[in-house]
Amino acid sequence: MSNKPRESIEQYNNVSGLFRNRLASLSSGILTNRLWLKSKATDACDLLITFPSRIDEYKIIWFLEQLLKLEPDIRISVKYHFTTGVYGFYITFTYAKLLKGAELLQLEKPIKAQFGGGFKPFIFQEMEVYEQVENETFFTSPERQSIGIYLLHEIKIRERQQEQDDIVHILNSILNILWGTCFVVLWRRKQAELAHGWNTLDLDDNLLESPRPTFKGEYRLSPITNKYEPYYPHWKRIVFRCFVTIPVLTSNILLITVCMLFIFRLQSWIDHNIKIGNLPRTYIVLSKKKLTLAYFIFCLKTAP
Numbered sequence: 001m002s003n004k005p006r007e008s009i010e011q012y013n014n015v016s017g018l019f020r021n022r023l024a025s026l027s028s029g030i031l032t033n034r035l036w037l038k039s040k041a042t043d044a045c046d047l048l049i050t051f052p053s054r055i056d057e058y059k060i061i062w063f064l065e066q067l068l069k070l071e072p073d074i075r076i077s078v079k080y081h082f083t084t085g086v087y088g089f090y091i092t093f094t095y096a097k098l099l100k101g102a103e104l105l106q107l108e109k110p111i112k113a114q115f116g117g118g119f120k121p122f123i124f125q126e127m128e129v130y131e132q133v134e135n136e137t138f139f140t141s142p143e144r145q146s147i148g149i150y151l152l153h154e155i156k157i158r159e160r161q162q163e164q165d166d167i168v169h170i171l172n173s174i175l176n177i178l179w180g181t182c183f184v185v186l187w188r189r190k191q192a193e194l195a196h197g198w199n200t201l202d203l204d205d206n207l208l209e210s211p212r213p214t215f216k217g218e219y220r221l222s223p224i225t226n227k228y229e230p231y232y233p234h235w236k237r238i239v240f241r242c243f244v245t246i247p248v249l250t251s252n253i254l255l256i257t258v259c260m261l262f263i264f265r266l267q268s269w270i271d272h273n274i275k276i277g278n279l280p281r282t283y284i285v286l287s288k289k290k291l292t293l294a295y296f297i298f299c300l301k302t303a304p
Helices: 003-038 057-070 095-105 124-129 141-197 234-276 282-302
Strands: 047-050 074-081 086-093 108-110 119-121 218-221 228-231
Touching: 047 141, 057 074, 057 086, 086 095, 086 141, 095 124, 095 141
Parallel strands: none
Antiparallel strands: 047 086, 074 086, 108 119, 218 228
């Protein structure tokens, strides 16, 4: 019977300790909430980015420098919360940048009555036809947040795209160097092999070739050397140039021009569909990789 009072006392102490811990955590939460209530909000802020409490400050500085370098129209206010030990980026953009972002997002805004009224997707070049576009209250808070998130994603994609473009150009340059070097070395080996097989290693190259061996024509007595030499009439050259050389060159130039215009039009169509969300953003990198591959194949086929 003497053990029961001891057990009850221990249970009471455990329960009281638990309540004291709960009360302490509750009081700290109340204190934190009071501090948040007394804190002042940042006036120019559309987005908030927070970092872990134990992150290195150099990483935050590096991230801030990258944002400011990649997007000059961004406005960032850095604050440190002592209660949580967290850094925060209070982000907004210039009003002109928000207007351009609204055009990319195709936000529908009201039109002035004198221009017909109604709603229309925002166009930056025609901003004067929209109501209250002169005031910065033209966008609602959710619209500003949507535009800000989109612009932040564009910054990330732009940096990633630049890195991928640099990698593709480096790989293309390395492949061209390797191809040119290997081709020259292999051709020299093939040339030496053929010369050894034909027993012409010790002969001078000039002795093996006759002057203009591909020249063809009727043999006539030359008034200069008094020898029979092939003669090709001048009028045949003019006919060949007019009916063969010039049409072939013109058709090739037109074909190349049409192909270039088609590639430019295709690239602009892909960019437009990516902006409106009809195509994934990976098509940007894929299209450029295809162009690089096509250029490399063209160089291989046209190489001597």
